[in-house]
Amino acid sequence: MSRRSAPESGPRAVRRWRRRLADEREEAAVYRELAARRTGEEREILLGLAEAEERHAAHWEELLGDEAGPQRRGQFRMRLLVFLARRFGSVFVLALAQRAESRSPYRSDRDASAAMAADERIHEEVVRALAARGRARVSGTFRAAVFGANDGLVSNLALVLGVIGGNVPPQTVLLTGLAGLLAGALSMGAGEYISVRSQRELLAAASPNPEARAVVPYLDVDANELALVYRARGMSEEEAHRRADALLRDPRPPVPPAESPADDHEVVGTGIKAAVSSFVFFASGALVPVLPFLVGMSGWPAVLVAVVLVGLALMLTGATVGVLSGAAPLPRALRQLGIGAGASAVTYALGLAFGATVS
Template sequence: MTHPAAEDAHHHADVSGGWLRAAVFGAMDGLVTNIALIAGVGGGGIAPRTIVLTGTAGLVAGAISMGLGEFTSVRAQNEQIAAEVAKERRELTKFPEAEAEELARIWERRGLPAELALQVASTLGRDIDEAVRVHAQEELGVDPDDAPSPWVAAGSSFVCFSVGALVPLLPYLLGGTSLWPALAAGGVGLFVAGALISRYTRRRWWASGIRQLLLGAAAAGATYLVGRLIGV
């Protein structure tokens, strides 16, 4: 019986489900995009009502773009993997001995004795479905049974971009008329988002938060200067 502590230590986070990368990218993109957008138009001196309109348009357009982009990207990736797996299945059906030797050579390079590697690879080839899965993992680096969902990726990206983009808009939506509370809210959002990401990456929470804050500040600073230079 496995000790509970050992089971907990061996537990890994889901790194291939397709939602985490899309959610992180969506939230950060939403924050940075709308902070920079609001800083740019605010630096140009436009009215608060126009800033709200601009920020809202940026939120809607960006969320739709991110969702569609993630869906298309993940679906294209899955289709490419499916095509390669189908090719591997055909090769295993036509040339089982050659494929077994190829798999055995991979295992030999990892230190398995040549005779044992070939014996295991040949035995594995008797079950075509299992052979396809193992060959895909060893040769392509993918698990054909664990492909990310394009719908999950699209939904995560859409929702998280919307939430991120809403943060710097909140002070204006609550009646504010100054640019600086919006930038401060965006800065807090960036730091919190970076700190939350550290839960999955095992980085120090404050270091991750500061990194995201500095990146967002650089983008906002650049667009603010452009807005000041161009004006209204």
């Protein structure tokens, strides 16, 4: 494996090489742990990534020679990834691994070969594709959970602040918050169920009818109307005729081929799961701004605690979305916080205005 230039030497370089070696070993362990929880193609891909990281580790071992010393532990984030991969093996770990691959230092490390730097860039794309598969499997339920929690946090905090701005008693604030929690959770759950069911029904209406295959042997070969099916599916006229002719010669494959509506259904999710997820997470989020009033607090201390709790929860949901999307979590967390704060401030101002008008 060729290097870009002659390697550095000295204690400082040795420390860096040891750190690179430890990180590569940890990264290989992440992929092997993930592979242990997968089967089929995904398992083979993850094992291939692990072997590539072990080749990179061998590069640093070769540079270190007798100075490799005892096996060291990698950076904390890499050890955390190994722990999570061993316990969970979820899309969350793949998203974190994607972030780790994107931060590879090899592009600026003179002791890493150009091939190693290229490997890491390709590894990022491989992990991105694997993470995309996992995101597709959980996207329906996850979307409902995130939207439910976020809506519960923002809408009920805004509702509570609005009635506080109207100068109502603490008991009224608590009752309003609980009513908002129940009404919002039921509305979110019902709306999510209808939305997902409607999407699945639309997908089912657009899916090919498997019974159409039975009539293929009876089609007029000269007219070849089967080509119209493929053209309606977006193929060029030439490609449509080629595929139709092949199917007429051997009518065993389904009509039309190479399209899996089940994949789309999997992305959308199921109505019951989405509804339950939306209901539970909306209720959980909506409960947060009500907690201080439930434990007997009132006035500005209760408001301050509610705002802080909701702010932390909003940042957590934003950071989670950031990590799962392969992006930096902090900007997403601050975005969620800013949106929630803006909505709550507007509602509180309206409560003040209407409260002053009523009084």
